[in-house]
Amino acid sequence: MAGIYIHIPFCQSRCIYCDFYSTLHLDKREAYVEQLCREMLERKDELLTRARAYNTLYVGGGTPSTLPPSLLQKVLLRTAEIFPLATDAEVTVEANPDDVTSEWIAMLKDTPVNRVSMGTQTFNDQLLHFLNRRHNSQQAERAVSMLQDAGFTNLSIDLIYGIPGQTRQIWEQDVRKAISLRTPHLSAYSLMYEEGTPITRLRDKGQIEEMDEDTSLWCYEHLCQQLSEAGFQHYEISNFALPGFHSRHNSSYWEGLPYLGFGAGAHSYDGKDVRRWNESDLLGYIAHGACYETEQLTETDLYNEHVMTRLRTHQGIDLQHLLLRFGQSCHDYLLEQAKPHLLQGNLQKTGQSLHLTRGGIFVSNQVMSDLFM
Template sequence: MAGLYIHIPFCASKCIYCDFYSLAGSSHDTGQYVDALVAELKLRHRELAEPLRTLYVGGGTPSLLPLGQFARLVDAVGRVAPLDSVEEFTVEVNPDDVTAGYIAGLKELGVNRISMGVQSFDDRDLRFINRRHTARQALEAVRAIRQAGVHNVSIDLIYGIPGQTLDSWSRTVDQAVALGVEHISAYSLMYEQGTRLWVMRQTGKVAEVDDDTCVAMYDLLVSRLHLAGYGHYEISNFALPGYCSRHNSSYWDLTPYLGLGPAAHSYDGHVRRYNPPRLKSYLHNLHEGKCVFVTESETDWQRYDEYVMLRLRTAAGLCVDDMKARFEPRFVAYFLGKVQPLLGTSIVGDGTRYRIPESRIMVADAITTELMWDTPD
């Protein structure tokens, strides 16, 4: 089964931490952009060699698109890939864009999952990171989504925000649990080069939250969500039973997917492609009937590194039989040799499956590095 990702790169304003490809402001021609997306889909739909299982519209801020333009997109998808096989259709929204009418319109188009960037239920945090909404608007948005009849809601949260305390983070987690949303993604604030936040740190205008506090925030998150019945199925993702993100899970288990729009990535099971993050070039080329993707070349060992990294992000871990089906015996032997010294301390496994225990998740990157290929191919 395959996935389809559609990128909407427009935002009303830019958050200080965001390094995703997005363009802030209100002057963008979203209609022209939807034309280009439809044109790209017509040119590339044969890359969807398997039935479409998941559809995800992300950004940017997809909720800036009028419902009529969403309808054009869905109609275009349906013309090249039957939508009756789609199990999960997600749209990302901002709380301040949400109305029950807008969500009901999305639901009529087949959307059955809403992912909302809340980030915090503390207004001080929200002002600092330059979010457009307030905590009250986030609460009202969840109620509006429920009122519209969508009962698969995911929210994003961020911890490690400068000025955020363990107590204020605790209140945010408790509020998320009280809402009863089906899925929660929680991320440590990252200082990505080129973002306003990175510049603020470099110029001494802000200091990072210390590691011990971030670890305490993560531990609090995990324990509270466990008590509330959420499964911790990936480093940053928690879900009530039956509500794991099927689309995002496809990235971690290497399911083929097609990505449309500037900065979107695709994977057909063997080859990775990406569209350069340049809107003007994207619009021009698609108007001329030309694809814009670039093909990425990967060595077998790069594929091995990626596979190990992705699988060990998940609670399911890495299945040796699956690895044997994807790689030559030398890769499996290499992995088994590298994992042996880590057993009992950083890795748990029984010879058939290996995973990073929850108690070591905060140092997962360091553990995974120990398993990477360290000799030139």
């Protein structure tokens, strides 16, 4: 199993909370795609010895749908030409709701894409405006139904909770609306105040207030409860899916499978102990091609990463697998470190699985760091 990730770093405007690598240089889109195709060709054999066909392709950003439809189609078709995709490959493209037009959907129909992920974030227009999202709730609803009418059943939407001004009532409406759209996958994130973002500056100047912790916890609890009643499996801390619709691409990251990343800022992993990433520098990438940094992961890095990624999932850490992969001393260390959290009810041991409880999810960062070496 192996996957491909393609980074399209363009956005038409910047959301006030975002610290992802993206740029407003839309005039560079064609030159970027040229370089992207070159990079894919140059690196096409990097994983080939193990991956005869790729199981997932994910085009993310930035906002891939800011590419003109013909250019996005070129990326998708060229990728599928260079990298053989399995017949049942999951092929996802991220989109902003207001880019989803009938022309865009028609273009998508002529590509291998079978999954669309949309950053809806909230269905409250005032909050969307505050976040500097460029769509409104009506456009989001319309985008979902247009895609469904065109036969795209595997859709995912994102929600954010913890937005200043987002009351419990607004969040209840967001969750209700999300469920009513009948998309089989939903990701929900707590708003983060990342350094250097406009929203953090507003908070630091006292112009907005963070949502209090009780309300934030209530929002997450409410979401978990409502989605569970609607038949969704809570398969990762931030991800929920109806049976059969979990994100195979993201799951492969949590399972430590190899993937190739292309484009400025994209990461790759060989599935063993080497991670590489391209510099987040659009102009440098276009002018000189990919410039990689490489990290050789130590056994400690790999153990820590295993603990962190597995603990985020519903299945948790498979203790037998951990024993075989990292040895007796790591296994014993983990169980020793886990003891206080087992006693406090943050962790639970079920058979050979060590996993977070619902309460443990709220303190997951602390639990993980206590289990790290």
